Amino acid sequence: MLNNLSWIENIAPDFLKVIRQRYEILQQISWLSPVGRRSLAIKLGLSERSMRTETEYLKQVGLIDIGRRGMTLTEKGEQTLEQLAPVIAKVYNVSQIESDLAAHLQIARAVIVPGNTDVQPHLSKSLGDALNDALKLLLPLGRNIITVFGGVTMSSVASQLSPTLNRHRDLLFVPGRGGLGESVEIQSNTVCQMMANSTHSHYRTLYLPENVSSEAMKSLIKDENIGDVLDFISNSDAVIHSIGDAQIMAKRRGLSLETRSMLTDKKAVAECFGYFFNQQSQMIYKIPRIGLQLEDLNRIPRVFAVAAGQSKALAIEAYMKHAPSQSWLITDEGAANSILKGK
Amino acid sequence: MLNNLSWIENIAPDFLKVIRQRYEILQQISWLSPVGRRSLAIKLGLSERSMRTETEYLKQVGLIDIGRRGMTLTEKGEQTLEQLAPVIAKVYNVSQIESDLAAHLQIARAVIVPGNTDVQPHLSKSLGDALNDALKLLLPLGRNIITVFGGVTMSSVASQLSPTLNRHRDLLFVPGRGGLGESVEIQSNTVCQMMANSTHSHYRTLYLPENVSSEAMKSLIKDENIGDVLDFISNSDAVIHSIGDAQIMAKRRGLSLETRSMLTDKKAVAECFGYFFNQQSQMIYKIPRIGLQLEDLNRIPRVFAVAAGQSKALAIEAYMKHAPSQSWLITDEGAANSILKGK
């Protein structure tokens, strides 16, 4: 019955996009309300004006209220959002557990591949495919700047991206942080190059020394090449990153023993692009580096987090609770079940 | 599950109209294929250009083929049409038996009110309400010329039309035929006046003598008043008529004994605006009169037939099989069940 929505796909394929978009707008308003036009537009990657016509329409049909402090869902809007959820889920092949997980973490979508990466390392292939599908669905046609971070997960996923992603698009991969100080095969520069190779597109590199004086840093930023890349990063259309276990990452990133014991004291469980979080999702330490900052992430229209394996469940939950609401999480059953069980 | 389509009504109310329209286009193509753009446009009351954009879209999404001889449904189109039928039915509160009847008679829609008019004469009130709803749904806003015919059914239904029909519209009722020769309360002139009164709108009258020479007829048509009304008739936006039993109507219309026995010989069962049909839907006699002709009916975008009661089942089926495919039939369970049983 409900599963047979193919008629709408047949008779009005373009309506689906519109409906999906309106659904996402409603969802974001539900989570962030009261929220303004501009920040919504950035989150969903729309222009401000288009967002305005959409929201004015939604107001006209009585799904949202528009007040001086921002936009809010009406009673009818909330009902519609609830009605809409299973429909969107069906149309886009979202399983029940996926929408449960996404709702629990308050993010746009969770994609779950079968298995548990901890015991089946080859699952990174599935994760890569899932990421590829997600990118294909969300990235607009035309030019796209994609900021990527490093990590074992990222490097094992990178080779699964397909050249068809670059069809009718012009992808440019840039590294999220200067890569010195980590082993070369998992630093973001390398992942960048791998993704560009897999998709037959372009990439940039960013090499910045650690621990330089702010004077020296300023002159480095003036460097044309470096400055360009930093511009790309702050204007990027999408971000792909992973989430790591705090202790492991602290060690791998070569933090001082002092800092590491501090992290242990404060019960850090998650690491994500240089930030450390405890179980309550509070940020408790930040590795000072040039590149994308946590507060910039809100302004990026599309954010993809790739992290899987039951062992990463705690870390994922710790970070994700405060991740930008437009985030997608690509994970596996091992992590998903563990997160939902502790709910 | 499937019955809960209210989400689409909430999030995109205008989509429903588009979907309904595309459905009707597909349906007409299915029945009339191969069929051309222009004739389709006339049948559905669209402009030729709008029909073109619609059909070009339908071609693009692969629901129809569009060749030199006209348009045809593709395999996918037929599947979609079948999938769509119950959806449209649900959205517009069409019961199973209604869509069965409409499909059997190959008309756009059948509306069935509960009961059997033969034994419950007060049902004409329900029939009138049903007609009123149908008109409200189908008539576009703005000016509408509506040609109406006479008959007992018509006159008993006329008073049920409501003034809200005339809101944002400008209705003009004109009689389908010159009315001399029938008892005054059931001739189309009277029905016209009743409908105009009920809806607080306007009407015209048409009085033409019977059996005049063609010379005299020509000069009559030159008469400004009469000519105007005839113009209205041929350019009307909707037609409302009834269907009668052949024998009864032959008698009421005062046909000669000779003609009546001819009708009996040829097994006439149905009468409709002066035409007589046998059980095989063949036209076997036509009362020569000025006014709307059977072949004009195809060019009228909206056609409503009102006929109910088990006793009229044969007549309804005989006429309806060759009625224009955009027709709506307003009937009751008595007639509907009888028609479908003989199927």
Added chain:
DNA sequence: ATTAAAGGGACGTTTTGAGACCCAAAAGGA
């Protein structure tokens, strides 16, 4: 007090849908 973010107004540009033609080709009736 200052700042950032909220909604909303205004204006010019671009895009799209529709009206109004015309045309050649194919089909069908006389």
Added chain:
DNA sequence: TCCTTTTGGGTCTCAAAACGTCCCTTTAAT
């Protein structure tokens, strides 16, 4: 056979809608 009708398709124009781009006032938070 010819001639009319009907077919899809091409093209020009115009108006409405959508959109990009500013700017404004108000409001809440710092």
